Amino acid sequence: MALPATVNDATAGAAHATPPAPGAAARRPASRLLPRLLLAPAVTSLLLWMIVPLAMTIYFSLVRYNLMQPGAHPFIGLRNFEFFVTDGAFVPAVMNTLMLLGSVIAITVVAGIGLALLINDPFPGQAVVRILLISPFFVMPSVNALMWKNMMMHPIYGVLAQLMRAVGLTPIDWLASYPLLAITLMIAWQWLPFACLIFITALQSMDREQLEAARMDGATYLQQVRYLYLPHLARPAAVVIMIEMIFLMSVFAEIFTTTGGGPGYASTNVAFLIFSQALLNFDVGVASAGGLFAVLLANIAAVFLIRMIGKNLES
Numbered sequence: 001m002a003l004p005a006t007v008n009d010a011t012a013g014a015a016h017a018t019p020p021a022p023g024a025a026a027r028r029p030a031s032r033l034l035p036r037l038l039l040a041p042a043v044t045s046l047l048l049w050m051i052v053p054l055a056m057t058i059y060f061s062l063v064r065y066n067l068m069q070p071g072a073h074p075f076i077g078l079r080n081f082e083f084f085v086t087d088g089a090f091v092p093a094v095m096n097t098l099m100l101l102g103s104v105i106a107i108t109v110v111a112g113i114g115l116a117l118l119i120n121d122p123f124p125g126q127a128v129v130r131i132l133l134i135s136p137f138f139v140m141p142s143v144n145a146l147m148w149k150n151m152m153m154h155p156i157y158g159v160l161a162q163l164m165r166a167v168g169l170t171p172i173d174w175l176a177s178y179p180l181l182a183i184t185l186m187i188a189w190q191w192l193p194f195a196c197l198i199f200i201t202a203l204q205s206m207d208r209e210q211l212e213a214a215r216m217d218g219a220t221y222l223q224q225v226r227y228l229y230l231p232h233l234a235r236p237a238a239v240v241i242m243i244e245m246i247f248l249m250s251v252f253a254e255i256f257t258t259t260g261g262g263p264g265y266a267s268t269n270v271a272f273l274i275f276s277q278a279l280l281n282f283d284v285g286v287a288s289a290g291g292l293f294a295v296l297l298a299n300i301a302a303v304f305l306i307r308m309i310g311k312n313l314e315s
Contacts, residue, residue: 009105060288066200067282079287084277093273097297100184101248107188108244109237112195116228120203130200141253148186149175149258166269179259179267186254191281195240202236203229242305249298 061080063073084090119129141149152159153174161171174182206228214224252271255261261268261276268276274294278287 044046050093057288060284061292063285065283065285065288065297067284076285079294080285084286084289084293086089086167089261089265089268089273093215093268093270096152096265096267097249097269097271099180100187100251101245103184104188104248105244106203106240107184108191109240111188111192112199112240113230113233113237115192115196116199116203116233119223120200120308136190139190141190142257144190145254145257147188148182148189153182168308175259176263179263182292183251183258183267185255186258187251191244191248195244198236198240199233202233206232245305249294249301263312270297282309 062075062077064076064080065073115133119126120134136144145302150158153161155161155171155173158171160174164171172178210226211228214228219227250271251269252275255267255269255272256275261272270290271294274287274290277283277290
C-alpha cells in the first residue's frame with residue numbers, strides 16, 4: 001500500500017537530514033563559557049565592593065575599637081550592639097527617623113499629585129513652570145539646608161519671619177522650637193519635584209478618549225480625579241514611595257548643617273546617631289553596630305514595601 005505524499009516527504013527529509021557536526025555539542029558549552037568569563041572580573045569586583053565593607057563592619061561591631069584607645073582590639077561579642085541600643089538617643093533617633101520618613105513621603109506624594117494635576121493641562125508658560133518645579137531637586141542637600149536656615153527660617157531676617165511680622169505675629173525660631181518639622185519641610189521641598197516629575201510623566205500616558213467620554217457623560221472634575229486620575233497614578237505613587245524610602249533612610253546633611261541633632265535629641269535620626277558615635281565619640285565598634293542596625297531597619301522597610309506596594313505594581 002502506498003504511503004501518503006506527506007509521509008513520504010517527511011521520511012525522505014529525515015533520511016537526507018544532515019547529522020550534527022561532531023564538534024557542535026562541544027562548542028555549545030564553550031560559547032556559554034566565554035560570556036561568563038568576560039563578565040567574571042566585573043561581577044567579582046562588584047561582589048568584593050559590597051562584601052568587603054560589610055565584612056569589615058561586622059568585624060568592627062564585634063570588637064572593642066575606639067580611636068582614642070589604640071592597641072589591641074579584644075573580642076567583646078554583642079556588647080557594642082547592647083551599648084548602641086541602650087543609648088539614651090537610640091529611641092528618639094528611631095522615632096525621628098520613622099516620623100521624618102513618613103512625613104516627607106506623605107507630603108511629596110499628596111502635593112506631587114496635586115501639582116501634577118494642576119499643571120497637566122496646557123497653559124501659557126507651561127514649560128517654564130515645569131522647569132521651575134523640577135529645579136529644586138538638583139540643589140545639593142547642604143546648600144538646601146543652608147538656604148532654608150538663613151533665608152527662610154531665620155527668626156530675624158528670614159522670609160517666614162518677615163511674613164509673620166507683616167500680619168502682626170511673633171516670628172518663630174523654627175530650628176530651635178520645631179527642629180524636626182523644619183528639617184521635614186527642607187527635605188520635602190527638595191524631593192517634591194522628583195515626585196511631581198514622576199506624576200506628570202504618568203499623566204501624559206492617560207487615555208484621552210476615556211477622559212473625553214467621562215466628560216461627555218457628565219462626570220465632574222472631582223469624579224474624574226477619584227475614578228480615573230488616582231487609579232492611574234497608583235503605580236507611579238508606589239515607585240515614588242519605594243525610591244524615597246530608600247534614600248530618606250540616610251538623611252544626614254540637613255541635620256548636620258542646621259540643628260546638629262538638637263536641641264537635645266529632638267532632630268537626631270539613626271544616620272546622625274551613627275555619625276555621632278563614629279566621629280564625635282571615636283567609637284568605631286559602636287558605630288559599626290549602629291550601621292548594621294540601620295541595615296536591619298532598611299531590610300524591614302524593604303519587606304514592608306515588597307508586601308504592601310509590590311502588589312500594586314503587579315496589578
